[in-house]
Amino acid sequence: MSACANSTFVESSIQTNNEGIFLQAHPNETFEILFQNPSKIKSELEYKLANKLQNLGLTQSNQNPTYKIYLNLVDMKKHSYAQRISTSASFFYDLDPLESQREWLVENYYSMQLNIEIVKNGKIQRTSLIARTAYLANKERCQASLEDKILNQIASFFYFKF
Known part of the structure; x- marks a missing residue:
């Protein structure tokens, strides 16, 4: 249903190269x-992130900010590859030498990498998001979906204690 409701929806996932960033x-x-x-x-990642952080209750300022957020948008790539894989049933169907004994796994996707570093009170936390x-x-x-995943991940670094 959400795929029909949102024209920019593309299923995507994200991973970090470490445990992530935690900021109270x-x-x-x-x-x-x-x-x-x-x-x-x-x-428009920079502007979307600023808007998302403002919606969390933070204020954008260039004058002695609490958080300095360094973003480095490394790359967005299209990946296409095929890989031969064997099937467990090929042992039983080895009768025809001309018949293919393997199946092909074909994968096509986009990826986006962003390096991020956040400095608060002289303490640096960094990670890479893919x-x-x-x-x-x-x-x-695809780019809108990837950016959305990245924005949600960055927003999850901030937790509020009242």
């Missing part, structure tokens, strides 16, 4: 985003 935040703390995009990918789609779709839809 308080309402009205400030943040600054410093965004690098060496791959020159057309992206988001990937489950299949190929329109490139813009």
